[in-house]
Amino acid sequence: MFQKAELECLRLQKDLLVLQSDAHRHVLTNDWHRLRSPETWMTEAGHLARRHPFWTTALATAAGVLAVSAVRKPGALAGGLDRLVKLASLAFSLWRRA
Numbered sequence: 001m002f003q004k005a006e007l008e009c010l011r012l013q014k015d016l017l018v019l020q021s022d023a024h025r026h027v028l029t030n031d032w033h034r035l036r037s038p039e040t041w042m043t044e045a046g047h048l049a050r051r052h053p054f055w056t057t058a059l060a061t062a063a064g065v066l067a068v069s070a071v072r073k074p075g076a077l078a079g080g081l082d083r084l085v086k087l088a089s090l091a092f093s094l095w096r097r098a
Contacts (some may be wrong), residue, residue, distance in 0.1 A: 034040050049056040
């Protein structure tokens with residue numbers, strides 16, 4: 001049915017696929033460890049802040065305001081989030097109908 005040369009070619013292709021799979025597995029493992037590293041996240045946050053200083057300032061200010069309001073009135077933040085979720089749900093429903 002198959003000649004020895006064809007079988008050898010198939011075996012070599014199989015071996016190559018196994019080696020590629022192992023290489024991809026190692027790359028994914030290294031990427032996973034890198035993503036779990038706090039240093040990576042801090043570096044990326046620094047790069048993001050340098051690339052987008054206006055948005056970083058705006059988001060930091062908003063987070064500070066939310067933190068202060070959460071400390072002053074803990075229930076107010078939950079009510080605001082509840083309204084935000086309802087508004088997002090309504091917007092999504094309208095978007096799906098359009």
